[in-house]
Amino acid sequence: MTTEWWRSAVIYQIYPRSFADANGDGMGDLAGITSRLPALRSLGVDAIWLSPFYTSPQRDAGYDVADYCDVDPRFGALADFDEMQRAAHELGIRVIVDLVPNHSSSDHPWFQEALAAPEGSEERARYLFRDGKGEHGELPPNNWESVFGGAAWTRVNDPDGTPGQWYLHIFDSSQPDFDWENPWVREQFRDVLRFWLDRGVDGFRVDVAHGLVKAAGLPDYTPPADAGSMGGGASPLEPVIDADAVPSPPYWAQAGVHEIYRDWRTLLDEYPGERVLAAEAWVDPLSRVALWVRPDEMHQAFNFAYLETPWSGPRLRAVIDASLDSFAAVGAPSTWVLSNHDVVRHASRLALAADNLQGHGIGPKTVGLPDPIVGLRRARAATALMLSLPGSAYLYQGEELGLPEVIDLPDSAREDPTWFRTNGERYGRDGCRVPIPWESSAPSYGFGPTSNSWLPQPAEWARLARDAQQGVSGSTLELYTLALALRHEHALGTGTLEWLSDFGDDVVAFRNGAVTIVANVGAAPVELPEGTVVLTSEKLQGRALPHDTTAWLLA
Structure with missing residues (x-):
């Protein structure tokens, strides 16, 4: 089923x-x-x-x-x-x-095998190795920066100790990117x-x-x-x-x-x-x-x-x-x-x-x-x-x-x-x-x-x-627990949203099935519509919904 x-x-x-x-x-x-x-x-x-x-x-x-x-x-x-x-x-x-x-870890056996293998090898083709720019390849292949800051390229040394190719890491240098064309x-x-x-x-x-x-x-x-x-x-x-x-x-x-x-x-x-x-x-x-x-x-x-x-x-x-x-x-x-x-x-x-x-x-x-x-x-x-x-x-x-x-x-x-x-x-x-x-x-x-x-x-x-x-x-904790229970009871996850337009810019209000939701994101209190209040994120002031507060009501 x-x-x-x-x-x-x-x-x-x-x-x-x-x-x-x-x-x-x-x-x-x-x-x-x-x-x-x-x-x-x-x-x-x-x-x-x-x-x-x-x-x-x-x-x-x-x-x-x-x-x-x-x-x-x-x-x-x-x-x-x-x-x-x-x-x-x-x-x-x-x-x-x-x-x-x-990407994988640079400690992953796949990358360690790539480091040990020569340029152009099947092992290196798993990742994005490229030759550097400049007379001696001393510049990175492009100008990309890492999500974590700094350059997105790191140069490796060949097995004989000489500087070799560069590999791409959109994140940390310990996270080499895979070549998904492979x-x-x-x-x-x-x-x-x-x-x-x-x-x-x-x-x-x-x-x-x-x-x-x-x-x-x-x-x-x-x-x-x-x-x-x-x-x-x-x-x-x-x-x-x-x-x-x-x-x-x-x-x-x-x-x-x-x-x-x-x-x-x-x-x-x-x-x-x-x-x-x-x-x-x-x-x-x-x-x-x-x-x-x-x-x-x-x-x-x-x-x-x-x-x-x-x-x-x-x-x-x-x-x-x-x-x-x-x-x-x-x-x-x-x-x-x-x-x-x-x-x-x-x-x-x-x-x-x-x-x-x-x-x-x-x-x-x-x-x-x-x-x-x-x-x-x-x-x-x-x-x-x-x-x-x-x-x-x-x-x-x-x-x-x-x-x-x-x-x-x-x-x-x-x-x-x-x-x-x-x-x-x-x-x-x-x-x-x-x-x-x-x-x-x-x-x-x-x-x-x-x-x-x-x-x-x-x-x-x-x-x-x-x-x-x-x-x-x-x-x-009790707010979350009640909200999840009511969400399940009233099938809000599979419901439909119908906007309510009786409120100003500072209010987000709608119906989802049998439940009316009113969220006051502004500074002034808002009068709630008719209905039984079943959840509020803060205490009400009578029937007034205070600032930065959401309420759920049942008709």
Whole structure:
């Protein structure tokens, strides 16, 4: 029977390093995830997505994979994965794993074999090795810059010690890019997909799904100064007649990626149980993102245009309309997301008082640091709005506790390659990756059995711990739990949106089935329409909806 569960699912992202630590070494692990699954069942999510747990030197927190078919000892072993997945499935929770196909770790045997092989060899053809420019090849092949800062090329020494070719790494130098024009590469990843599908996973979140194919000739390109590190940058709402023809940076959103995903979709469709592909594709406009979810390609694509929309009534209404229209045009559900492991947590981001480009992060010297009270209030309202929308929603671990970005991390604790490759100019993503709190009075707030945590946890997190919020009326945890229960009860994920026009610019109001949703993003209170209030992100003032507050009502 076809359920198309992914069309309305609420999917919870687990960042394994920072979720739960079973053995006390300060780093989260698969056994820790297994121990905390009942909490996710009580929260009400439908599936979990795990960031990478594969064998890796961890130079980019596991997104530098050295073996795609094994578990890094820091996280456990394959048997621990199998037990975690079995426990999740018994609880009715599906399991999606991260796949990192744009690049491998420089420690991967495939790349080590390429380094040892001569120029022009089959081994080197797995990656993007090129001769340098200049009289002696001393200049990189083009001017591309890494997402993490600095040049996107590194020169290698030949076996005799003389300087040789350069290899491309759109991310860190420890993450060489594959050459996806090579049939050998394509077949290796078919094997990787089969390995995990045979093990029972319910799908894959595909890292950098817009980046696998590079433009022929690798031409020079200088991105706009205000472009985010992962791409996008154009108006996300602008409709286009021929989305395939929109110009892109030569390393993002090339048309050839779609052939790869059609091949993968055919492979997944051979398996029972509706296995899914979800694209991390930082692409604008939304009508172009929809190319990744055409009927013969992926099932979902992250809606980063929604994530990056400011707290503004007109902007929110516009991005919701554009999302629903663009994805529906190809028969796909819209997805909704506010936080993940690569962006400033929305409990801080929504109160920033200055521009902050994706990937830059925030820290003590950032201009326009957020007011934490305003940030949490807006985050709660934004989440209540998001979870009422038709489609699928993604949650990031700890947002159900109202966790803010950790701003005051000591420089010595930071691990994000962005911090090092920009000499501290950009703080990077460590602030959203701090291990989450479970018990307010336990060592490491219950993250593990000891006080160790790979990134230091702020003292104020004791009051945000799960046990300090569970059963407490008005807590962020209870808000999320109620919203997910009502979302399921009233089938909001498979509903339809009907705008209400009786309110001004500062209100986002609509009906989804039997539920009326009113979000006040302005400063003045708004009188609620008739109906029984079943959820509010903040206390009402009689029938008045205060500023930065969302309410759900039943007629």
